[in-house]
Amino acid sequence: MNEGDKRTLKVAVLGCGAVGSQVVRLLAEQHDDMAARVGVPVELVGVAVRRLDAPRDVEVPDGLLTTDAAALVARDDVDVVVEVIGGIEPARSLILSALENGASVVTANKALLAEDGPTLFEAAAKAERDLYYEAAVAGAIPILRPLRESLAGDRVTRVLGIVNGTTNFILDRMDTSGAGFSEALEEAQELGYAEADPTADVEGFDAAAKAAILASLAFHSRVTAADVHREGISEVTAADVASARDMGSVVKLLAICELRPGPDGQDVVAARVHPAMIPRSHPLASVHEAYNAVFVESEAAGRLMFYGPGAGGAPTASAVLGDLVTVARNRLAGTRGAGESAYADRAVQPMGETRTRYHVAIDVDDRAGVLAAVANAFADHDVSIQTVRQEGRGADAQLVVVSHEAPDAALSATVAQLRGMDIVREVTSVMRVEGDSE
Numbered sequence: 001m002n003e004g005d006k007r008t009l010k011v012a013v014l015g016c017g018a019v020g021s022q023v024v025r026l027l028a029e030q031h032d033d034m035a036a037r038v039g040v041p042v043e044l045v046g047v048a049v050r051r052l053d054a055p056r057d058v059e060v061p062d063g064l065l066t067t068d069a070a071a072l073v074a075r076d077d078v079d080v081v082v083e084v085i086g087g088i089e090p091a092r093s094l095i096l097s098a099l100e101n102g103a104s105v106v107t108a109n110k111a112l113l114a115e116d117g118p119t120l121f122e123a124a125a126k127a128e129r130d131l132y133y134e135a136a137v138a139g140a141i142p143i144l145r146p147l148r149e150s151l152a153g154d155r156v157t158r159v160l161g162i163v164n165g166t167t168n169f170i171l172d173r174m175d176t177s178g179a180g181f182s183e184a185l186e187e188a189q190e191l192g193y194a195e196a197d198p199t200a201d202v203e204g205f206d207a208a209a210k211a212a213i214l215a216s217l218a219f220h221s222r223v224t225a226a227d228v229h230r231e232g233i234s235e236v237t238a239a240d241v242a243s244a245r246d247m248g249s250v251v252k253l254l255a256i257c258e259l260r261p262g263p264d265g266q267d268v269v270a271a272r273v274h275p276a277m278i279p280r281s282h283p284l285a286s287v288h289e290a291y292n293a294v295f296v297e298s299e300a301a302g303r304l305m306f307y308g309p310g311a312g313g314a315p316t317a318s319a320v321l322g323d324l325v326t327v328a329r330n331r332l333a334g335t336r337g338a339g340e341s342a343y344a345d346r347a348v349q350p351m352g353e354t355r356t357r358y359h360v361a362i363d364v365d366d367r368a369g370v371l372a373a374v375a376n377a378f379a380d381h382d383v384s385i386q387t388v389r390q391e392g393r394g395a396d397a398q399l400v401v402v403s404h405e406a407p408d409a410a411l412s413a414t415v416a417q418l419r420g421m422d423i424v425r426e427v428t429s430v431m432r433v434e435g436d437s438e
């Protein structure tokens, strides 16, 4: 390693796509400022790519490109490896190998961290090196460092966020133009927000990975993507969005991480990603287009909101470079940042037991006893109703019921029962409700 040599800090970048190319560009453009901030020049010593002749958004200096990422991380003079390839393999092996070889690592790879974070954290601890990943959640927005450092003396009880720009863009378009999901997705693809295969974004996988990372840091426990209940937005209809509008609400894809009282007096973690209605007066309702925002509630601080660009090459590279400067300073000081704090080891609450609220819109026959029958379906599952609104439309009527908090399983059983009732013509919209005082 570069231990004794403090004259330069050597950096290898793995991957030169949307994020990697911006990291390489900013490293060159900010060379002098970075040197001043770190204390020594930060020198790019290699950029691993898949194809040498691929078109790139940045000109990489001669001799730095290589297709052999494994050889680059095996070099004994590299201080920091920046992993911006994405995906599970070879990213995981490359990060592990970099740590074993004594380099510190900066990554933006939420999929890998959410699937196998503990393996990486243990490797970093064993190697006594830093592993930083601010870019992995909500892009440029500083949210992981505030949770890990600024709020380390407080007790965070809830993290509620819009952490996927693509789905926020789609839902925002559905709200402002009345478009259906497919039409809004097409527009997002044309504008370059959504990928050709939009599954990771629209089905909530990307947000669930970020929820796992947020819950782990907020609650000092290990939460993986498999622990996060996940529903995407592909089933959200124009009718759902219109129904939300009638309620003075808007539909957002939310990542919700909560500390909840568990059965044996120990707090448990509940982590979920699903579309939900939030009142237009809630701060998250004013997050438009592809922006992200994370709302944090903690005992002493109260409510905090973090807002900004959650994606894009340059914004994400900003977070990567911030980590790079921190990691570089630690290295020069011969120290490392605080490792992962998972001492709390909390159980994860199953979604069926997690308390939520539902908004249910139902087309029913407009005759005596119908309202009572619908109310009874809620009572059968011990679900208390908060509000009911009815609009007569000739022979039929629309009922809109909003429940109080109840276990999610009881609410979904209520909806299943409603769907089987003769007087119910159609359940036209079912959506969870968040961000409202009970």
Ligand SMILES: NC(=O)c1ccc[n+]([C@@H]2O[C@H](COP(=O)([O-])OP(=O)(O)OC[C@H]3O[C@@H](n4cnc5c(N)ncnc54)[C@H](O)[C@@H]3O)[C@@H](O)[C@H]2O)c1
Residues within 6 Å of the ligand: 014, 015, 016, 017, 018, 019, 020, 048, 049, 050, 051, 067, 069, 083, 084, 085, 086, 087, 090, 108, 109, 110, 111, 135, 136, 139, 310, 311, 312, 313, 316
């Ligand atoms: N783009 C964003 O807005 C954004 C935001 C936050 C986090 N991230 C994360 O950043 C990472 C990179 O994302 P991106 O948008 O730059 O992706 P990208 O697809 O644009 O870039 C990845 C690059 O890695 C290259 N690559 C693949 N395998 C390789 C290998 N074995 N060796 C060398 N290069 C290889 C690909 O050719 C590609 O150019 C991902 O983990 C992603 O989740 C991206």
Ligand SMILES: N[C@@H](CCO)C(=O)O
Residues within 6 Å of the ligand: 139, 163, 164, 165, 166, 167, 201, 206, 310, 311, 312
């Ligand atoms: N696809 C992600 C990019 C950042 O993780 C988004 O839409 O937010």
Ligand code: NA
Residues within 6 Å of the ligand: 134, 135, 136, 137, 138, 139, 140, 141, 142, 143, 144, 319
């Ligand atoms: Na971030």
